[in-house]
Amino acid sequence: MIFKRFALLSIGIIASILTAEAQQKSYIQSLDEPNAWVDSVFNKMSRRQKIAQLFFVRAHTNKGAAYADSVGKLIRKERIGGIVFFQGGxxxxxxxxxxxxKLSRVPLLVASDGEWGLGMRLDSTISYPYQMTLGAVQDNQLLYQMGRQVAADFKRVGMQMNFAPDxxxxxxxxxxxxxxxxxxENKYNVAEKAGAYMKGMQDGGLLVTLKHFPGHGDTDVDSHYDLPQLKFSKARLDSLELFPFERLIQEGAAGIMVAHMNxxxxxxxxxxxxxxxxxxVTGLLKQGMSFKGLVVTDAMEMKGVVKNYKDGEADVLAVIAGNDIIELSENSERAVRLVRKAVREERIPIEQIDSSVKKILYAKYWAGLNRQDTVSTTGVYADVNRPESKMLIKKLAESSITVLNSSSPIKALSPQKRTVILSIGTSGITTFQRELGTFYKNAVYFTLDKNAGAAAVAKISRELDRFEQVIIGIHDTRTRPGNGMVLSADLKTLIKNQAARQSIFALFANPYNLSGLPGIEKSKSLIVAYQKEDFMQQAAAAVLxxxxxxxxxxxxxxxxxxxYGAGM
Known part of the structure; x- marks a missing residue:
């Protein structure tokens, strides 16, 4: 082993991670310093081993022993630079x-996508609000605190790099x-929020990767399935898409992920x-924007990149372009072989490979991999489900709640009046209803499924007329809160009619879905709660x-x- 084992990570160290001062030097700053460990490891590598350091492969813990064994064999044989964990526990x-x-002669850099924390990939872990929800929060210090918590969680399960923020x-x-x-949609808000989250993670000792350079926000094609095209002018890209990346490079971003877009x-x-x-990659990002950190490709198995560049040529071109880390090649063994061939043919200067390898080794050193390769496997669940994390989620949720259509902040309706609380889009009683029921003691609950027909809607409509106060929750129960929430035409008519009667609404869905609910702008008050999770329903109920x-x-x-910017 090139590095020494360290004492098992414990809950005491988790506490110290969260309370200690921020790391004295950033990863970017560390690149300018001599490093004996980096030099020692680098000088022992063959050309093939150097090239292998550029490649990061997929790992899961929910695919059984055979899959896990196959990844282990690849690590031992290919001597790759890192792994990217996906679903599991x-x-x-x-x-x-x-x-x-233990299988790797050089410590692996372990990464994952954690835009909203470990819960983006792992079961039984904390999921913070989605970034759209966080975009509504006015106190950016809360996002910094979230970054510190996410850093602690990642390090607790043995990871050193987060492919976030977006x-x-x-x-x-x-x-x-x-x-x-x-x-x-606002470039200043995006830069400030991403910067606060980024700084929290980096101060917590976690490498970050801003994505998806040079900007994937104005596309209507998913690069997982095809190649999006941005047809905007250079002036437009400079003034909008590139703005957050340029600002956060200046603020010390450790890594940037490049998107698959034409x-x-x-x-x-x-x-x-x-x-x-x-x-x-090299001309704009590295030279034009003076980015010195790690440049990471988006997943190289995505159709947006391999559709037109097959049989490993995409991997070679990604290295030629100047990427330091090639994430999820379709075949890493083939890719290493082809990159070696490209170096021999002088398509890729060996000096470029050396530069990327040293940046990767510096990242491993900065993350502490020169001295640690073991994490405690005792008490992991409790350590990544800390009370302080749950309290922060509550605070973030409450701080994101947005009230529209009110001339003044929401005041509680009378808890004594006969109140009906209707949840639309779900067949069961919701957390929102139960939470409100503790305040509105004289309340009745109704529900209407997203496909409710005319008869069911008419029956509920007649019931609503009997109550003095009507509160309606609109729930998107899909796993991810995208556009296109499905509600029957009869439900949309009910929403329109109740809005005209000055009912109060709460939307537990992506705010873009409001455009598909004509008439809701006439409601007495409209609470936007952004997503379906219980913590958002509890926050909306607390406001009401x-x-x-x-x-x-x-x-x-x-x-x-x-x-944009509407809200009390």
Missing amino acids: PGRQAELSNRYQ ADINNNPKNPIINYRSFG IPALDPTPNLPSTLSRPI SNKVIATGKLPVTVSPSFP
């Missing part, structure tokens, strides 16, 4: 990370892949993804019970009635 991942580190500006409501993963204004090569473009004053602002423009 925290305890299993901690155990498997330890196992994989710095895309979502100014296309039809965007099928970014959307709720963005902080919103951008003629930056590289006129037909059907060439930005990931494979040297003018974009006069326990919390809503301070959130819409992070996107939905319609002329609901513009």
